[in-house]
Amino acid sequence: MAVKVVLATKNPHKIEEILAILGDIPGIEWLTFRDIPFSDVEEAGETLEENALLKATAVARETGLPALAEDTGLEVEALGGAPGVRSARFAGENKDYRANNERLLELLRGVEDRRARFRTVAVLALPDGRTWMAEGVLEGRIADSPRGEHGFGYDPLFIPEGETRTLAEMPPEEKNRISHRRRALEGIRPALKGLVSPAEA
Numbered sequence: 001m002a003v004k005v006v007l008a009t010k011n012p013h014k015i016e017e018i019l020a021i022l023g024d025i026p027g028i029e030w031l032t033f034r035d036i037p038f039s040d041v042e043e044a045g046e047t048l049e050e051n052a053l054l055k056a057t058a059v060a061r062e063t064g065l066p067a068l069a070e071d072t073g074l075e076v077e078a079l080g081g082a083p084g085v086r087s088a089r090f091a092g093e094n095k096d097y098r099a100n101n102e103r104l105l106e107l108l109r110g111v112e113d114r115r116a117r118f119r120t121v122a123v124l125a126l127p128d129g130r131t132w133m134a135e136g137v138l139e140g141r142i143a144d145s146p147r148g149e150h151g152f153g154y155d156p157l158f159i160p161e162g163e164t165r166t167l168a169e170m171p172p173e174e175k176n177r178i179s180h181r182r183r184a185l186e187g188i189r190p191a192l193k194g195l196v197s198p199a200e201a
Contacts, residue, residue: 003027005028006065006066008056008060008069009033016172022189022192025192041059045085049121055067057123061127066126070121073085073086075117076116077113104142105144115139116141116142117139117140119180122134132191134186134187135183138178140158148170
């Protein structure tokens with residue numbers, strides 16, 4: 001019998017990437033908000049860790065099932081680590097990806113230091129209160145202008161270290177092999193396997 005795990009996000013892009021990375025774990029049946037509705041969780045935390053923990057524990061409590069959440073931020077060196085935990089709302093509440101990218105480029109106009117990193121924190125929470133947390137980081141730099149048709153968020157502006165292409169210029173399977181999200185989710189993989197086979201945990 002498969003173990004049901006809820007993805008504690010309503011972002012279709014994140015759902016797609018998480019399933020591409022972790023969907024191969026035998027014995028786990030992944031559920032999304034389309035399968036089991038849950039309330040929106042306000043990302044009121046001051047850190048990625050706090051937000052991921054808030055989302056995972058709230059959804060696990062509401063659904064009575066294990067829940068996996070993650071929070072991701074872009075940290076730009078020249079901006080003192082901003083936008084960071086406010087990456088999704090960088091240009092203001094209810095703004096879209098394009099507005100966030102435009103604001104970032106505006107702030108970096110004429111700035112030579114383009115170093116940046118993507119950081120993801122993933123949390124698996126059980127209804128009984130147990131949690132596991134893992135972090136993934138991808139170092140890189142910010143391009144001068146958006147490039148590429150794939151990905152979402154800041155992907156058209158982010159060039160990983162050792163690359164000339166932005167994440168949005170990479171096919172999804174290539175991005176998913178190297179991404180910050182993969183690195184964080186791989187840290188959670190052993191805990192997920194442990195749900196299926198507790199003796200191996």
